[in-house]
Amino acid sequence: TLIDSYFKHGNVQDACRVFQGFQAPNVSIWNAMLTGYAENDLPEEVLFLFEQMQADGISPNAVSFICTLKVCGNFGYIEVGKEMHAMIVTNGLETDVTLCNALINMYIKCGSLAEALMVFDKMTLQNVISWNTLISGLVDRGYGNQALGLFQQMQLDGVFPDAATFSSSLNAC
Secondary structure (H helix, E strand, C coil): CHHHHHHHCCCHHHHHHHHHCCCCCCHHHHHHHHHHHHHCCCHHHHHHHHHHHHHCCCCCCHHHHHHHHHHHHHHCCHHHHHHHHHHHHHCCCCCCHHHHHHHHHHHHHCCCHHHHHHHHHHCCCCCHHHHHHHHHHHHHCCCHHHHHHHHHHHHHCCCCCCHHHHHHHHHHC
């Protein structure tokens, strides 16, 4: 909580001091640092810390991956994002819906629509966020007709649209 508070107030140095005070930080503490760096637009620090975490014997969890994937998408680090994807599969986390949504978002932001669609298609369960992420991403990339097709398919698959779905679909029009 203290690390999070320092980051929220832009006090990165004090957050780092608190982190360094832990002899054996657990994955939640590492995630607090990853999230703080990401929220303060420090992508290189996120990527370095993600590697350091593993070097220290801490296995990343879904939160660790989601945070790092967000950075990859926001800063166009497609190659690192693909490495994360491979680690997710290796660690057996590819069935986590929230993690798959983060992968879809990362691929879309990096302009890799084929990979985003591949992740979406391989999901055993797509929720409204999965559909919205893909629809919105297609609209943002100028594929309005495909987005509207997904909007229809979503309903045929029994997933009910929400306000975000309607907003993206209207933008597609």
